[in-house]
Amino acid sequence: MTALVRAAALTNFSEVAQELGHDPAAALRKAGLRAALIRQPDQLIEAERVARLLEDAAHSTGCESFGLRVAARRQLSNFGIVSLLLMHQPTLRQVLLTLIEHLHLLNEQLAIQVEDVGKLVILREELLVAIEARQSIELAIGVLYRMGEALLGERWQPVGVSFTHEAPASLGFHRGFFKCRIEFDGSFNGLVCRAADLDVANPAADPVLADYARKMIEALPDDRQRAIDQEVRKAIYLMLPAGRATCKSVAQGLGMSVRTLQRELDGKSLNFKQLINEVRHELAPRYVANNRHSLGEVAAMLGYGSHSAFTRWFGIQFGCSPEAWRGGQSGVRKRKPLARP
Template sequence: MVTMVRAAALTHFSDVMRELGGDPDKALRQAGLRPALLREQDQLIDVAIVARLLEDAAQSTGCESLGLRMARHRQLSSFGAVSLLLLHQPTLRHALDTLVAHMHLVNESLLIHLEDAGDIVILREDFVLHGAMRQSVELAMGVLWRMCEALLRERWRPQGVSFSHAPPADLSEHRRMFRCRITFGAEFNGIACRAADLDEPNPLADPALARYALRLVEAMPAHRAASVGHQARRVIYLLLPSGNATCAGVAQGMGRSLRTLQRELDREGLSFSELLTEVRHELALRYLDHPHYGVGQIASMLGYASHSAFTRWFAAQFGCAPEAWRSRAQGLPRA
């Protein structure tokens, strides 16, 4: 399934490349993109092409923080027409809920989920994309940080930021951006903040302008609802670690009855079991690439009650045990 992102995702790509001594036009052409595309911010691009472009650019310039450097310059306007809607929400929580509801207009592959944990809320981010790249993750995390900072200003005081990948050799860009505890090698990508901060009133909010912005967004020629299959995949990603990624649980998460979800998936030529297997397939390979995740931990993250249940499923999918697959992928001899 091809997922798309607005060309605005590459805002400041050329500026950062030049700062680092790179040639942005050459990098874009090598990725199969026209340099002029960066001026067409609402043009849609294959997410996989953008992810590969950022990773190749980081490698060619020797800069591990390229995505984060791009995010440092971002403004709320980077979200396009949706930005006006975000700006006039009564609280940051409302703005985040609004962003989640319209994310398919910004980046079809990006997942944002608010996970309440008492006095703390974790803003989790992930990609519905196999092999999601480091630069894409750091760009998305940086843009989310900048959005929250733009709305709360000096009241934006998060507790910490977590990345699932390993730390860079130079942490200066991360410390400059985040100004809080930064954890690498975590189980998720996300920002932890106080629940009370999300409910602080937004002094800029204007309900009339929010209603007007909503009408504008819904009237856009590019406005399109995400397919039911795509929505279901996103909910599966979010519910897997809790063990609630059943057809009934996903239907509830989408605000549908079980029968309605099954009927709509059937209309698109899909089945829930196929979607669940596809998501587990993608995430299993992604997690096994992460050396800090034990196989038992991966089993839990994929919604399996036991290590053995995950191992049986993996062997049926890939023809070997997860430990053997990891050893071969890392070039190690089989035990």
């Protein structure tokens, strides 16, 4: 099943493209999309087309902050009917949990996880696409950051933001957008916040309106059932870099027993080991391509306890060692500084 995203994901794309001297209509046609389509926010379009469109726009304009510039213009209302439900949750933590519950209505390729680590909370965010999607990742994390601003105002003070990709040639726009520490070449994509900030009461919350919005959402036709294999893949994407992508942990995260999860996967002629391998196969080229990660770090990010085990797996999957692959790809994958900051 082709993963879909609401056309609202491209809200403000045209405005940002025009400001940077790019023809949005031509860019959309090249991506196989119609300009009229993105003016219908609830229209569903292929998630991978959106990712390619944003990458192409960043390259064509020479602007490495393209996705973040689109996020800077976003409003909570861009989530459609889900926005009404989000605005009236009692705390930001509950907003995030509610957003996760309804992600399948917004973007089937987006995965978010709320992880408590002592007095801090890590908001992990990943996109399940097989292509390089730096702009989409920055757009998604930027929108999440804007959501916190919209709900908490000046009380929204994240500790930091992390990206697994390398830093842009110019950090000016990123520093102006994220008013916190920014880490590139990190071990995960997402935000780090204080747990106390997520549990501050939302003074605008109205339980009556929240209940009304939930009933409206429940009444929506939903003929695209949430596939268990896609939900498991999302969980693996989020848990793998932290070394927690076990069958037990994933089952718990999905609110089911290990036996139930295995039975669900058996019904699709799948198994957990197979899905782990598929996710590793998608992530490994991205991680290995980044020279700032040692191959030992890459092995750990893919859930391997030793470099040798990772090397054996990589050789089977890609026909060479990770060292050879990195060396052979360095010439074509090395980032060239773009013309515009």
